[in-house]
Amino acid sequence: MRRAVRTPAKRLEPRFYRRNDVVAVARDLLGKVLCTSLDGRMTQAIITETEAYAGVEDRASHAYGGRRTQRTEPMYAPGGIAYVYLCYGIHHLFNVVTAGSDVPHAVLIRAAAPLAGVEHMLARRSRSKADKRLLAGPGSLSQALGIRTELSGTDLTGDVVWIEDHGIRVAANDLVEGPRIGVDYAGDDALRPYRFVAATCPSVPARAG
DNA sequence: CGAATGATATACT
């Protein structure tokens, strides 16, 4: 298999996040590497599935109609921070806040492929072996990377949670788009094609094994 | 297929 070109890992800068086109950011996040350093444990995962939430105009968004609460406050900050919230009382869902100040757009990270620190992911998920479900689904992904609601508002250009570009590219014919998951309550907005999936796992740099 | 599980938003007193 063709390996991705080895590019020095480069942390995404604020200007990546601050674009107003949240759908473009969601697409661009595929193949990027989500990293956490928590409890002295470092984990890295290649993002394979994202969903865009288009702020005030999107009924599926927590910020629909400009709703502004203590929970959603981070979404109104300039792009480049985390928005994490608890869903169904169990799952911590991780979002990347995008766009400028007072434009509450965000991208939900739904799935990823393990790249580094797999042993920590397994421990956090109480599993003994890595399978396809280790980082599949936003709740599982967050649990494996140690992301919790207390990290909501965390600066993604810091050294706790951040995202790197490893030069991994998702081919156009690998990119699948469709309606978002679990947003039936949003009426017509549930039909928006705001979900992006890297159909086959992006090439993993050779050093992974 | 359905229960688990708790913070949050909203609508009350």
Place this chain on the structure above:
DNA sequence: GTATATCATTCGA
């Protein structure tokens, strides 16, 4: 302040 419905899901039967 208190009550209650809801939820960007997951796992096991």
